[in-house]
Amino acid sequence: MKPIILANEQETILFGKQLAEQCLNYLSNHNSAIVIYLIGDLGAGKTTFSRGFLQQLGHKGNVKSPTYTLVEPYHFNDFSVYHFDLYRLADPEELEFMGIREYFSSRSICLIEWPKQAQGILPIADIEIHLSYLALERSVCLQANTKTGQSIINLLH
Template sequence: MKPIILANEQETILFGKQLAAQCLNYLSNHNSAIVIYLIGDLGAGKTTFSRGFLQQLGHVGNVKSPTYTLVEPYQFDTFCVYHFDLYRLGDPEELEFMGIREYFSSKAICLIEWPMQVKGILPAADIEIHLAYFMLERTVCLQANSDKGQAIINQLL
């Protein structure tokens, strides 16, 4: 897929809102979790994207990266969003102790920053979002890894 150019923070937030709207649309007709990997260097816009995503779903308030808590839950009327940041994860076994598999239940969206820290433990991503710097802008590449992910991305484009 051709990279999408995001000129500034507001465009990154808007992109998050657009994808959230499509995920919400998908969840309204399906009863399964959506797993989204957020991949990129420090400062690439993963948390900024997540802020826009959560705002679109109705969250009011701060959205911070759960670097030290590993996961921040956001409860909505009919589903949950779990925002993971695995950057500082010391041992992948920590995820097993916190009951990681329960987060991927039905009617949930899991936004996972730094998924490569725990290869083999997490469920496969439905959508991978690769964020990177390009000059003074950010680039985003979307990759669908499942039929579910493809269905969501098709509605976005």
């Protein structure tokens, strides 16, 4: 897929909102979890994207990266979003102790920053979002790994 160029923080938030809207459309007709990996260096825009994503779904408070808690839950009317930040994860087995598999139940969206920290524990991502620096802008590439992911990405166009 051709990279999407995001000129500033507002465009990153808008992109998060657009993808959230399509995930919501998908959830309205399906009873499954959606897994999204957020991949990129520190400061690439992963949490900014997540802020826009959650705002679009109706979250009104702050959105911070759950670096020390590993996961921040957001509950909506008939589904939940779980925002993971695995940057400080010392051992992927820690996720098993916290009941990681329960987060990937039906009617949930899991946004996962630093998924490589938990290789072998996490389910395959429906969508991978690769964020990178491009001078003062950000470059975003979307990759669908499942039929669910492809369906959602197709709704963006």
